[in-house]
Amino acid sequence: MPKLPCILLVDDDQTTNFLNQLLLKKLGVAEQVLVAQDGQAALDILNQQGDSPVCPVLILLDVNMPGMNGIQFLEAYQQMSLAQHQAIVIIMLTTSLHPRDVERVQRLSIVTDFISKPLTAEKMQAILQNHF
Structure with a gap:
């Protein structure tokens, strides 16, 4: 399977982000992995990317975060006029x-799936097989 161009990890736990980055690098599933500590930082990254169809193609999003949590991120994300909305999983x-x-989250109808932590090689392979 070809590598995804870009994955965005959104989680306030630095250890979780570090371990997920290591796993994704070990699996070789992405050209680039971006990290945001909360929903606002994720929105900032998306705004910087503009209408780029390649970054990110996958967002792994936590629910409970200080500042802007995952649900607030999803509500703000829906209001964005990004061309890549359809392309982002x-x-x-x-x-x-x-x-x-x-x-x-289901009422917002933009989330593709729910996966419980921790992210594992098996869970990542299932994501790739089911959505890419």
Whole structure:
């Protein structure tokens, strides 16, 4: 399978981001991995990318973060006029699979899947097979 051009990790836990970056590098699944510590930083990255169809093609998004959380990010993301909305796959990668959070995210109808932490090689392969 060819490498994805770009993956964006959105999580406030630096250790989680570090381990996920190591895993993605080891698996060789992406040309570039970007990291945002919260939803606002992720929006800033998307705004910097403009209408680039290649970066990111996959967002792995946590729900619970200080500042702008994952749900607030999704609400703001829906309001953006990015041409690549259709091309970006958003996966919730979280420890919070609370029914209330799942319901709120599903109402936004832009999240492709929910994956529980930690990210593993098997989970990443499943994401690639199912969505790319």
